[in-house]
Amino acid sequence: MFTSDQCYHAVTSRDRRFDGMFFTAVRTTGIFCRPSCPARTPRRENVDFFVTAAAAADAGFRACRRCRPDASPNSPQWDTRGDLVARAMRLIRDGAVDRGGVDALSDELGYSTRQLGRLIHAELGAGPLALARTERVRTARTLIEATSMPMSDIAFAAGFSSIRQFNDTFRAMYSISPRQLRKAGAEHSVADELVLRLAYRPPFDFAHLLEYLAVRAVTGIEDVSDDAYTRSMRLAHGPAVITVRQGAGDFVDCRLRLADTRDLGSAVARVRRLLDLDADPEAIAETLRSAGLRSLVDEYQGIRSPGSSDSVELALRTVLGQQISLAAARTHLERLVAQTGEPLPKEMVLGRVDRVFPTADAIAAVPASDWALPASRIRTIHALSVALADGSVDLGAGSDREEASRNLLALPGIGPWSNGYIRMRALGDPDVFMDSDLGVKKALAELDETSETSADWKEIAMNCSPWRSYLTHLLWAHHARSTTN
Numbered sequence: 001m002f003t004s005d006q007c008y009h010a011v012t013s014r015d016r017r018f019d020g021m022f023f024t025a026v027r028t029t030g031i032f033c034r035p036s037c038p039a040r041t042p043r044r045e046n047v048d049f050f051v052t053a054a055a056a057a058d059a060g061f062r063a064c065r066r067c068r069p070d071a072s073p074n075s076p077q078w079d080t081r082g083d084l085v086a087r088a089m090r091l092i093r094d095g096a097v098d099r100g101g102v103d104a105l106s107d108e109l110g111y112s113t114r115q116l117g118r119l120i121h122a123e124l125g126a127g128p129l130a131l132a133r134t135e136r137v138r139t140a141r142t143l144i145e146a147t148s149m150p151m152s153d154i155a156f157a158a159g160f161s162s163i164r165q166f167n168d169t170f171r172a173m174y175s176i177s178p179r180q181l182r183k184a185g186a187e188h189s190v191a192d193e194l195v196l197r198l199a200y201r202p203p204f205d206f207a208h209l210l211e212y213l214a215v216r217a218v219t220g221i222e223d224v225s226d227d228a229y230t231r232s233m234r235l236a237h238g239p240a241v242i243t244v245r246q247g248a249g250d251f252v253d254c255r256l257r258l259a260d261t262r263d264l265g266s267a268v269a270r271v272r273r274l275l276d277l278d279a280d281p282e283a284i285a286e287t288l289r290s291a292g293l294r295s296l297v298d299e300y301q302g303i304r305s306p307g308s309s310d311s312v313e314l315a316l317r318t319v320l321g322q323q324i325s326l327a328a329a330r331t332h333l334e335r336l337v338a339q340t341g342e343p344l345p346k347e348m349v350l351g352r353v354d355r356v357f358p359t360a361d362a363i364a365a366v367p368a369s370d371w372a373l374p375a376s377r378i379r380t381i382h383a384l385s386v387a388l389a390d391g392s393v394d395l396g397a398g399s400d401r402e403e404a405s406r407n408l409l410a411l412p413g414i415g416p417w418s419n420g421y422i423r424m425r426a427l428g429d430p431d432v433f434m435d436s437d438l439g440v441k442k443a444l445a446e447l448d449e450t451s452e453t454s455a456d457w458k459e460i461a462m463n464c465s466p467w468r469s470y471l472t473h474l475l476w477a478h479h480a481r482s483t484t485n
Contacts, residue, residue, distance in 0.1 A: 054125075342356045
């Protein structure tokens with residue numbers, strides 16, 4: 001948490017970089033806002049600051065209708081950190097409380113419900129239920145504004161247990177009823193797709209991210225065309241298909257087809273992780289520039305470290321990509337998807353995206369004779385898929401990164417490169433330097449050739465912490481550009 005003086009300075013300058021990192025509550029109006037709210041700056045003695053919107057709402061403040069604090073980017077610290085509270089936040093945003101309640105959240109994290117609630121409340125000013133309720137309101141507001149679904153259907157789709165709870169929460173958060181909120185916006189008919197705008201902190205090199213995803217796109221589950229990325233996802237209540245493209249302003253346009261609207265919040269959370277939309281590019285760039293990489297950072301402003309919407313898929317991609325080209329790995333993955341992937345319902349098929357990546361159980365059941373790979377690689381694939389299926393390796397949203405790394409490295413055929421790539425993308429770790437990667441080594445050699453002095457890259461990488469994953473992506477981007485040139 002920033003100091004009060006730092007927070008107030010961000011508010012007086014209307015600095016959009018801090019949107020979602022904290023919230024400003026004005027005692028004289030009873031309203032809380034994002035730091036960049038265009039309303040008149042309140043007096044310092046009249047404001048309080050909260051880490052989360054849930055804490056502000058729990059303290060009795062209502063969300064500003066002008067700046068929409070509920071629509072701001074999420075705080076990057078929940079992806080940066082690997083401690084208990086950060087893991088809990090990632091699980092809550094993925095819908096864990098809505099699916100199984102606080103007891104299920106506590107069990108997954110290995111803490112008692114009371115102890116977990118105490119730890120989260122001590123840091124964030126709100127407990128797991130209040131945090132989950134804020135996510136439900138965000139999901140419900142999206143459905144209210146994007147569809148004409150009946151309010152009762154929206155309430156249960158967003159995770160509320162009753163219509164009364166739904167109405168009371170909206171009145172407490174916005175001081176208006178859900179029906180009044182719909183009247184304030186345009187009417188929408190129920191469509192096959194939901195159209196959303198996902199906020200991010202600029203700059204954002206979406207074009208480079210699209211290139212990165214395009215060379216790895218697996219036919220059947222992914223497609224990159226017309227400056228957009230489309231893919232299928234496996235969610236708790238059924239599949240989904242998303243299409244994302246650069247939108248106007250600081251937003252990504254997202255079109256979403258859902259088998260079950262109860263998965264809306266989880267789908268949005270996974271899209272945000274996949275595109276790294278909650279990153280703080282200014283903080284990352286400042287650290288990397290201070291480490292001596294100013295020209296490299298300025299060449300690729302707003303580069304992101306993409307995550308994954310499916311940890312099983314990412315882990316299998318990594319193992320199949322060991323010591324072979326991207327094209328060869330993609331061929332093996334496309335064969336696996338065609339043979340084992342589950343077909344999407346006809347109404348959800350979008351272009352070449354017609355399947356969902358197979359489950360770990362399905363991959364474990366593939367006969368060894370079906371893999372055109374060395375026997376050692378087949379053993380690794382089988383051991384990994386079995387470990388993911390039985391839970392002995394957990395790569396979920398709330399997993400412990402250190403424990404996951406230890407369990408991965410204990411499997412046959414999983415070494416530092418595979419562990420690092422899985423940790424960077426499946427676990428969203430922003431501090432992974434892939435120094436053993438061939439592309440990274442070539443990029444470092446190319447940079448040394450163009451410099452008058454040889455750099456101490458080990459020291460530079462250390463100084464880039466906690467953003468070394470972004471250093472890795474910068475080096476990959478540099479090598480790719482030098483190769484094409």
